[in-house]
Amino acid sequence: MESRYEAIAPTAWGLDVAGVATRLMGAGRAVALTFDACGGPGGHGYDAALLGFLRQEHIPATLFLNARWVDANPGVFRELAADPLFDIANHGTRHLPLSVRGQSAYGIGGTRNVGEVYDEVAGNAAKLFGLLGHRVRLFRSGTAHYDDVATRIVGDLGERVVGFEVNGDGGATFTPLQVTQAMRTVRPGSIVIAHMNHPSHGTAAGMRVALPVLRDAGYRFVQVADYLP
């Protein structure tokens, strides 16, 4: 991996670079919900109200889990992994922006080289494989920032990079009202990002209002992995 990519300079950095899927393909009037669990200083919590609501309403979601969050929540992890409503995905080993040159996002320093990109993706992939007994298909980095060399490395490691079109909870900072306002921008094929590790913030209360509104408007909730371009 290092010999293949070490000499290649990235040409783009951000949330939406080459190799990042931000919308669904061929899904019709559908929306895909993704919830991140960041772990570490980003929060070890578990939003039981949010996940309970999804179950009650039979709404599927993709759960991007960081290795540190998994370590802190072994019982909840087993419960979520056993539920076919949820697709478990990779949210990194140390929750770092994914760069081959050490670029940072929101003040968080990114991976510094090809080897650190590999470790950030493959470390948690191996952990999840050991727990699930199958490989996960999708990856999202901490902060969801990438360069266009890093996204190629993720692809070589067998995972697709999933970004987003709708920021549903502003990094788990939104009030319930702000969540419902953000969710009004959903359109057919949107991928929504929000968080499942901040139970005291507005995500769950906002989604409880917003998701039934979308369903009444004719939207289906689908898994990202089934409709990637």
Ligand SMILES: [Zn+2]
């Ligand atoms: Zn995160």
